[in-house]
Amino acid sequence: MTDTTFTSAGQAAQPVRRDIGLKRRYAAERRFRLYGIAAISVGVFFLCALLWSVFSQGYSAFWQTTIDLAVRIDEMVIDPKKQRTTDPNVLITANYPQLVRNALAERLGVDKNDRMAMRDLGRFYSDGVRVQLRQMVMNNPDLIGTTQTIPVLAAANIDSAFKGQIDLSVPEANRKVSDRQIAWMKKLKDEGAMYQAFNKGLFGFGASSRPETSGLGVALVGSFYMMLIVLVLSLPIGVAASIYLEEFARKSRFTDLIEVNINNLAAVPSIVFGLLGLAVFINFFGLPRSASLVGGLVLTLMTLPTIIIATRAALRAVPPSIRAAALGLGASRTQMVFHHVLPLAAPGILTGTIIGLAHALGETAPLLLIGMVAFVADIPATPMDPATALPVQIYMWANEAERAFVERTSGAIIVLLLFLAVMNISAIILRRRFERRW
Structure with a gap:
């Protein structure tokens, strides 16, 4: 009687042990899956954080602030000594940025005798207009004396301000864009002369010390x-x-x-x-x-x-x-x-x-x-x-x-x-x- 009782109890305990072992294995399998999902989630999170940080800062590089400006190619600026305007040496050394500065002053109603205003105007557009206008005039000297509508790139700080990357609410002394330049930006934007265009120069320009004329x-x-x-x-x-x-x-x-x-x-x-x-x-x-x-x-x-x-x-x-x-x-x-x-x-x-x-x-x-x-x-x-x-x-x-x-x-x-x-x-x-x- 006693042996039979112990044998029956042992046989009854075996399914219980098997059930406990199966539960443990299933629990271990679920934990392993959770570990895998957690590892993938961490990797995806950091990948998304990396892509967000890059794209949030870099998408604006594919757009460049541009100003449509009617520039008079004044013979007195290109050849102030009244030499031959067809001479390549004269065309190369001409002060082409002055043409853009004069055009901007006329467009914005700025007094050319106001040195501070003219200095701010000189910092409003990219100095790359020197190469742009020089190439135009050297390719076609007949443009001298005419007025041409030219897309002019804005300077780097003006471009950043126009894109909203500079906090314009801080005091003027703490930012690189003056209140006068902000007023000019708003006026040109309202008139439709200042806008953001696709930055073709990012793929066509070479190395440059100026961000707006730097490219790949x-x-x-x-x-x-x-x-x-x-x-x-x-x-x-x-x-x-x-x-x-x-x-x-x-x-x-x-x-x-x-x-x-x-x-x-x-x-x-x-x-x-x-x-x-x-x-x-x-x-x-x-x-x-x-x-x-x-x-x-x-x-x-x-x-x-x-x-x-x-x-x-x-x-x-x-x-x-x-x-x-x-x-x-x-x-x-x-x-x-x-x-x-x-x-x-x-x-x-x-x-x-x-x-x-x-x-x-x-x-x-x-x-x-x-x-x-x-x-x-x-x-x-x-x-x-x-x-x-x-x-x-x-x-x-x-x-x-x-x-x-x-x-x-x-x-x-x-x-x-x-x-x-x-x-x-x-x-x-x-x-x-x-x-x-x-």
């Missing part, structure tokens, strides 16, 4: 040249090296050493490649500093390990049966690789290449060491000309003291993020479009 033109062209060089060099070299190591090379200590070094190079800090480029391409081969060619070569060295690793992974993903079938039908090893294996691995190779290019596009440290941080105002015509890159331009603008460069910096970050997003999305789409599951 040099950086965009320099980045294009560098990415072209990286693509032309790293793709064929990386694919060829991968094919040899994966399909033709015999396994030995030498090939193992190469594989280890390739994996190590993929983890080397990018600044080391900048030091290598400085020592080899500039100091040894004598290539020009700040040139897109040198930047492209340095980024090629940095991108090669990524492309080789991605290509080898794509080649390994092709089933051995494809190779066996090709060889069984009489194809040579070279035909097997280039006619069967390589086309099937192409989507993975293309994805790895795009990701490598996106990585190279966002690099800054190696380009700083080879001198691409130089002040370059003219858009480069060839890869041998001085240039900068998008991340380097962001770095230079971030170090500027003027307030107006803050929005330029954030605007440049937005442009860079858009390029990187397009490249990564393209890689994902191509992978899903052409990927084959075996």
Whole structure:
């Protein structure tokens, strides 16, 4: 009786223990899911905070305050000594900002003898009108003596005030925009002569000490040249090296050493490649500093390990049966690789290449060491000309003291993020479009 009673109690306790164990496992699974959701939520929160901080400060960089102004191209201002107005030396040295200042004074009813008012007028528009008007007159000297309606860029402080980035309620002594300039802004805005237009100069201008005439033109062209060089060099070299190591090379200590070094190079800090480029391409081969060619070569060295690793992974993903079938039908090893294996691995190779290019596009440290941080105002015509890159331009603008460069910096970050997003999305789409599951 006693044994039977204990046995029945033990059998009854076993389902209870199993139920407790199942509840614990289910509770642990729920906690794990909550941890995962919490981790993703934290990541999404910081990503949204980053994007908000960049876009909230940078969207205004794509708009520039502009003033439509009827400017009389006065011959007495361009040629006060009454020399020949067709002489290029006379046209180059003319005081073109005075033409805009006189036009503004006439438009706003300002007494030209009032020095303080004329000084405020000189700070109302961008000094970039000097180049703008000079180019117009040199291209067509017949404009001298006529009145032309010209879109004039506002000065950086006026632009910031017009966009609401400067608190105009503080005392005049504590802000960079005077009460007189605020009254002029309101008058021109009410008349429709002062407005915000799309900032084409952000994509066309080069480097400048004035925020309103600073742009990404040099950086965009320099980045294009560098990415072209990286693509032309790293793709064929990386694919060829991968094919040899994966399909033709015999396994030995030498090939193992190469594989280890390739994996190590993929983890080397990018600044080391900048030091290598400085020592080899500039100091040894004598290539020009700040040139897109040198930047492209340095980024090629940095991108090669990524492309080789991605290509080898794509080649390994092709089933051995494809190779066996090709060889069984009489194809040579070279035909097997280039006619069967390589086309099937192409989507993975293309994805790895795009990701490598996106990585190279966002690099800054190696380009700083080879001198691409130089002040370059003219858009480069060839890869041998001085240039900068998008991340380097962001770095230079971030170090500027003027307030107006803050929005330029954030605007440049937005442009860079858009390029990187397009490249990564393209890689994902191509992978899903052409990927084959075996």
